[in-house]
Amino acid sequence: MDYELTAKNLAFAYPHRPALFTQAQLQVPQGHILVLLGPNGIGKSTLLGCLTGRLQPLSGQVCIAGVDLASLNARQRAARLAVVAQTGGRGSTLSVQDYLLLGRVSQHGLFGQPDAADRQCVAQALARVGQSQLAPLSLATLSGGQKQLVMIAAALVQAAQILVLDEPTAALDLKNQALVLRLLQSLKHDGKTIIVTTHDPNQATLIADSIAILQAQHLEQITVSQLSAARLEALYQTPIDAVWHGQRPVYLIKGVDPS
Numbered sequence: 464m465d466y467e468l469t470a471k472n473l474a475f476a477y478p479h480r481p482a483l484f485t486q487a488q489l490q491v492p493q494g495h496i497l498v499l500l501g502p503n504g505i506g507k508s509t510l511l512g513c514l515t516g517r518l519q520p521l522s523g524q525v526c527i528a529g530v531d532l533a534s535l536n537a538r539q540r541a542a543r544l545a546v547v548a549q550t551g552g553r554g555s556t557l558s559v560q561d562y563l564l565l566g567r568v569s570q571h572g573l574f575g576q577p578d579a580a581d582r583q584c585v586a587q588a589l590a591r592v593g594q595s596q597l598a599p600l601s602l603a604t605l606s607g608g609q610k611q612l613v614m615i616a617a618a619l620v621q622a623a624q625i626l627v628l629d630e631p632t633a634a635l636d637l638k639n640q641a642l643v644l645r646l647l648q649s650l651k652h653d654g655k656t657i658i659v660t661t662h663d664p665n666q667a668t669l670i671a672d673s674i675a676i677l678q679a680q681h682l683e684q685i686t687v688s689q690l691s692a693a694r695l696e697a698l699y700q701t702p703i704d705a706v707w708h709g710q711r712p713v714y715l716i717k718g719v720d721p722s
């Protein structure tokens with residue numbers, strides 16, 4: 464089965480608020496990384512909510528492998544689609560290992576008991592994010608960056624074909640940003656379909672196969688080569704420079720001088 468994700472004519476508004484997007488279209492083929500860019504508060508997390516079934520769009524349709532997302536129940540969705548949300552794991556006092564084992568529920572059913580294979584899967588996922596030492600610790604005691612890496616491990620444990628990640632590197636130091644970007648590239652080569660938001664356009668130029676830009680209620684999917692400093696200036700309403708690192712532009716903010 465080809466795990467392509469498509470969205471057709473999606474529109475969404477919170478009650479008594481203007482629409483965040485209308486007529487939104489996306490096509491994310493299997494083995495493809497789509498990076499979603501847009502300023503704070505424009506509706507990126509909300510769009511991800513609609514793409515993953517957490518939120519119901521006012522109109523339009525999301526399909527996974529040709530199947531309408533709205534026709535799938537929560538367990539069927541979890542088997543196909545793993546989400547790394549900004550608020551993941553909040554309030555949980557489980558140990559990291561037990562929290563990750565919960566992610567195997569979509570494989571076993573609610574009353575299934577984890578077995579040795581589940582424990583191995585959890586250990587491998589934690590190792591892939593470089594955080595094996597966290598297994599016995601309570602989720603509530605982790606730093607923001609550690610929690611973010613554990614949430615990425617939780618998505619890996621779910622073994623879904625589609626991964627949707629909301630700012631997965633926002634709390635990470637440079638080493639762990641690189642680790643997560645390499646991990647996403649490796650998952651893409653394994654054939655996963657990946658949608659990820661970031662506020663760093665340089666991450667988009669490193670890993671994206673295509674870029675979606677959300678601006679003024681309008682979603683546009685472009686190629687990586689169509690991104691430019693002028694495009695980013697218009698998007699973020701701030702001066703931006705591009706310097707060239709070989710064939711790749713590196714985007715820098717302008718207008719802040721060393722004091």
Ligand SMILES: Nc1ncnc2c1ncn2[C@@H]1O[C@H](COP(=O)(O)OP(=O)(O)OP(=O)(O)O)[C@@H](O)[C@H]1O
Binds near residue numbers: 477480503504507
């Ligand atoms: N449950 C809600 N009810 C009403 N308004 C909401 C709700 N959740 C978010 N919003 C509003 O919808 C808008 C879009 O929020 P969203 O979190 O989707 O933006 P975002 O692009 O992901 O922002 P950021 O980059 O800052 O994370 C914001 O104005 C926000 O205040």
